[in-house]
Each structure stands twice: as C-alpha cells, then as structure tokens.
Amino acid sequence: MKSEEREAAYIAFVAARRGQLRRVAYAICGDWHQADDLLQTALIKLYVAWPRVQRNGREEAYVRQIIVRANIDEHRRPWRREQPGLEGHDGAAREPLPVEERSALFEALQQLPLMQRRTVVLRHWLGLSVQETAAELGVSQGTVKSHSARGVERLQSVLSRQS
Amino acid sequence: MNLSEELERSIGEGPALPPPQDLLLPGRRALARRRFTIGAAAVAVAVVVVGLTAVGNGLLRDDSSAPAPSGTPSDRVSDPGNPPSEPPSRAQTRQVLNSDLVKYDGEGRLVISPRAHVQQRLDNPYDVAAPRKSVAIAAEIDGATYWFAHVYKSDGTSDAAMTYSGSQEQDFETWTAEQATLAEDQSGDGGEWPGIPDLELVRFTEGDLLEAVAGVTLVRQVAQPDLGPAWAGPGDRSAAAEVVQDGERYYVLARASGNEPAQYIAVPEADGGPTLEQFLDLAQDRYAEGGGGLL
Numbered sequence: 001m002k003s004e005e006r007e008a009a010y011i012a013f014v015a016a017r018r019g020q021l022r023r024v025a026y027a028i029c030g031d032w033h034q035a036d037d038l039l040q041t042a043l044i045k046l047y048v049a050w051p052r053v054q055r056n057g058r059e060e061a062y063v064r065q066i067i068v069r070a071n072i073d074e075h076r077r078p079w080r081r082e083q084p085g086l087e088g089h090d091g092a093a094r095e096p097l098p099v100e101e102r103s104a105l106f107e108a109l110q111q112l113p114l115m116q117r118r119t120v121v122l123r124h125w126l127g128l129s130v131q132e133t134a135a136e137l138g139v140s141q142g143t144v145k146s147h148s149a150r151g152v153e154r155l156q157s158v159l160s161r162q163s
Numbered sequence: 164m165n166l167s168e169e170l171e172r173s174i175g176e177g178p179a180l181p182p183p184q185d186l187l188l189p190g191r192r193a194l195a196r197r198r199f200t201i202g203a204a205a206v207a208v209a210v211v212v213v214g215l216t217a218v219g220n221g222l223l224r225d226d227s228s229a230p231a232p233s234g235t236p237s238d239r240v241s242d243p244g245n246p247p248s249e250p251p252s253r254a255q256t257r258q259v260l261n262s263d264l265v266k267y268d269g270e271g272r273l274v275i276s277p278r279a280h281v282q283q284r285l286d287n288p289y290d291v292a293a294p295r296k297s298v299a300i301a302a303e304i305d306g307a308t309y310w311f312a313h314v315y316k317s318d319g320t321s322d323a324a325m326t327y328s329g330s331q332e333q334d335f336e337t338w339t340a341e342q343a344t345l346a347e348d349q350s351g352d353g354g355e356w357p358g359i360p361d362l363e364l365v366r367f368t369e370g371d372l373l374e375a376v377a378g379v380t381l382v383r384q385v386a387q388p389d390l391g392p393a394w395a396g397p398g399d400r401s402a403a404a405e406v407v408q409d410g411e412r413y414y415v416l417a418r419a420s421g422n423e424p425a426q427y428i429a430v431p432e433a434d435g436g437p438t439l440e441q442f443l444d445l446a447q448d449r450y451a452e453g454g455g456g457l458l
Contacts, residue, residue, distance in 0.1 A: 007187060014183040023174050032177045040186070046188030051324070052344040106173040125170040152166065159169060 012051050013059050014043055021060070025067045027121045030110040042066035065136050068118060108158040115143070116151035123148045253309045256327045259309060265300050266323070267315040279304050288313060288339050289346035290438065297346055299339040301328065310335055312342040357434030358416075358457030364406045365415050367425050371402045373417055380407045388443050393450040394418065400425070403446070405439045412441040416457065429455050 018039060024033035025042075042063045046053060053062045109117060115137075122133045123144065133148075134141045251259070264276040271294065275281065279302040289297040296315040301308060308328040315321045323343040331338055364372040371386035384404035387395075395401035400419040405412065412432040419425035435442035450456045 010190070011183050011187070014186060018180060018183065019176065022177060022180065027170070027174050035177065036180075040189075044189050047186065047317050049344055051342070057424060102175075105169055106175075109170070109173070121170075124166050125174075127167065155170075156165060157326040159166070 001078055006050055006103055009054065010047055013054075017063075018043065020066065021063050024121065024126070025108065027125065028068065029120060030106075038067045039063075054134075064122075068122075070138065104162060105155060107160055108155055112151050112154060113147075116147045116154075119122065119144050120151040120155065121146040124152060168451055186257050196225070222268075224309070249306070250329050251305070251327060255305070255307075256309075259304050259307075260325050264304060265302060265311040265325075266312070267296065267321040269319045271296055271315045271319075273298055273313070275300070277304070279309075282308065283335060285336070286310070289343055291346050295346075299335070299342075301335050310338055310343060312339055314345045357430045358428040359430070362413070362429040364408060364413055364429055365404050365417060365427060367400060367402070367417060367419060371400050373402045373404050373415070375406055378408060382406060382412075383439065385439070385443070388416075388446070390416075390447050390450050393456065394446070398417055403439065403443060405442075414439060417444060430457060 002148055022032075022035050022039045023044070025038040026032055029035055029038060046063050047057065049062070053059055109120065112120065118137055119133055122128045122136060123130065128136065130141045130144050134144045137144065173432065178200050182288070262278075264279045266274050267313040268274050273296075279300075281300055281302050285299040287297050288299050291297050291314065293391075294315075296312050300311045300313075303309075309325060310328050311323065313321055313323045322345045324345055326338070327337070327411070328446045333341070358434070363376060364379045365375055365381065368374045373381065373384050375381040382405040384402055387401050388403040390401075394416075398420070400417075402417045404415045404417070406415060414430045414432070414435040416428045416430075417425060430442065436445055446457060
C-alpha cells in the first residue's frame, strides 16, 4: 500500500469514527481531556498497525480495545500519562465541562467499579454480545455476565428514581 | 426505559476535536521508530541471490533453507529501484502482481518464476523465528522492477505485499521495513499486548535489584532499562529480568514509583523474542507508541 493511500484511508476512518470512539473513552474514564489522550494514543497506534488492521477489517474494534487497555494501564499507574496531547491542542489548557451538566445516569455510570463500567459500556451501550465483550476485555463470559448484571442493576435503579 | 438509549443521551458529544490530519505527524513518528528497529535488522541480513533450481510449472524453487550468508547493500546485482524507460500500465502492473511470480508455497519454499529476474534479496528482513520465514525481493519483470515482501506463517499460509517500484518514493529497504506489519501476530490480540500482569515471578529487593520468588530461577537482570519516559521517570525504580519457571522462559519488567505498589509484567519468551535484548527492544517500541505498552 502506498503511503499516500495508507494515509488517505487512515484519515477517512479517523474523520468518520473518532467522535464515537472518543465518546467510548469518555464513557469509561469520565473526563473529556483524558478521553482525548486515550483516543490520541489509540489512533497513533492504529496508524502504525494500519495495513494489518485494515486488512482484517478490525479498525474500530482495535481502537476501542486500545482505549480500554490504555485506560487499564492508566488506572494501574495513576502518576503518569503515556503520551502528551497533540501539539497545539493541549488538553490541560482547555476548560473543564461543568459537572452539573452531566446527567445522574452518567454520574452513576462513573461511580460503578471499573469492570462493571466497562462491561456496561461495551455490552449495554454499544450492544456487543457477551462473547464479543469478553474478547475485548480479555475476561471470561461469566465475568462479563456477572459484572454487567450488577452494573445494570445499579443504573436501572437510578433511572427508576428519575422516572 | 431503554438503558442503551439513556446512556446514548447521557454521554454527549464533548468539545470540538482537532483536525484528523494533526494525527499524521505523531503517527509518522511512531512508524519511523518501528521502521528504524526493523530497518536495522534488514541491513544486517543478506543481500545476495542464492542458487535456484528448476521445479515444475516453469517456476524456480529456492532450495536454501537456512538464512543466507551476510552481505551488504553493495552486493546488489543492479539498482532495484530503476524505473524502466516506459512505465508499465495499470493493467500490466495488476497482471504482474496478481500472477504469483514470487511466492512461498505451502511448505515454505520460496518459488520464483523465470519471468522474474531477481535484482536484490533481503533474507528474513522481519527477523521471524522458524518455522516462519520472511523475504523481500526486488525483481525485474517484463522490463519493470517490482518489489515483493513475503512472510510464511507456521500454518502453511503466507502474507505478502508487492508494488511497482516506480510508484514508490522510498528505496527498497525502507519500503521493505514499512511492510513489517506483515510479520506481526495476526492470530489475535495477544501479540499486541503480550504482557501477563498477575504472574509474579520476581520482586524488588533493594533499589533496582530483583530477586526471584520461590520456584523461579533468575537468569539475569538489567537495572533501569532504557524504555523511555512512558515506562519510568527519574526517581522510579525499574528493572528487567530473564527468568525460568517450570522450564518456561519469561521476561519480566518491573517498576515502582514513590509509595505506589510495584508493577511486574511477565512476557513469555515466545512473545518477547529470543533474547533479553530483543525483548527490551520490543518493550521500548511498545512504550514509545503508547496504547498500554505491554499490557
């Protein structure tokens, strides 16, 4: 694949899907700035692996999996980020969104333990199957079922109170 | 009330994103780091044309089973990038590239058609371990030079990249290095993140010194491996080790910062490479890219 073709295909994918992929990152980490960092990390890694990943037709799943795994690593190492922001787009310089704009449901999602949150996002927001969710998270299907059941129960109770 | 719809509504869209083109520069830099690693390996391998013997179907079979002897780029038979006086048409190029003129057969033998006149050959440019094989060939076919990169996989299949040289801006070695993803593990995602987080084989004793836990043999260790700032910063404890447990060889990265609990990441030899040094090259590459490093 010629480099200009590679970059054109890569940019087309990024332009089309980055908004939704950043929402996935935000749903998991609860912070738009960190979501930007996660997305950037994932998309740079995608650039390097582009010929292989595109050949397999797994672009979106690949990026999503990096986002989840990078988020895992961030949680293991809260003292350091792996990549700075894009040049000219310093995330730290942006104003944070007011917390009051976030819904009670989103706040409840952020209060879930990490594994519950990840299974709820993949399984109940994005609609992945139990098998697909287990594969993306690298856990058993039983783990997905138990964590998503507990997470959904807590979120449903929030929704019930709202209604 | 539908949870999926409510979540969709609650997550929102977020602030504006920078132009997607802004990702190209850091992407190119990350790719260049990988090319450099692969490119260094490619330069070290042979650039010679070895003996070919005729087999059926008018093809030639390369009987060399071991890596060819070392050579240098100056061993080239001719410049593999010289465009012909008359470039091939798109149809001609497509016909050549679809004709399997250079390929691995099902048993991992390199088969080259008599139509293809080899100008330059890089043996195992991607440093894959047996039974896998890799080769890059620059060959003149019907007056034009084409480049081929092939990786033979252990399941008897192979992956390939090929191009008309005149359509490329870079030289043959650089193009070959750029095709390195052909050699990456495509069986699943384990090859991308080979680390095992919960297999504790060593622990820190004093400073950057590691000791093996019971039942594990510590073969050797390196204090403060240079894996870049994403791995460890000034003042962090950091070490790498090669260990054996129950006859299985592993590489381990260990780090600790301040009062945080130490983190140990084990990588099986099959995923980490044949030597500790090659494992450290892999780790350096992964942490430079971001995306979770080895985990």
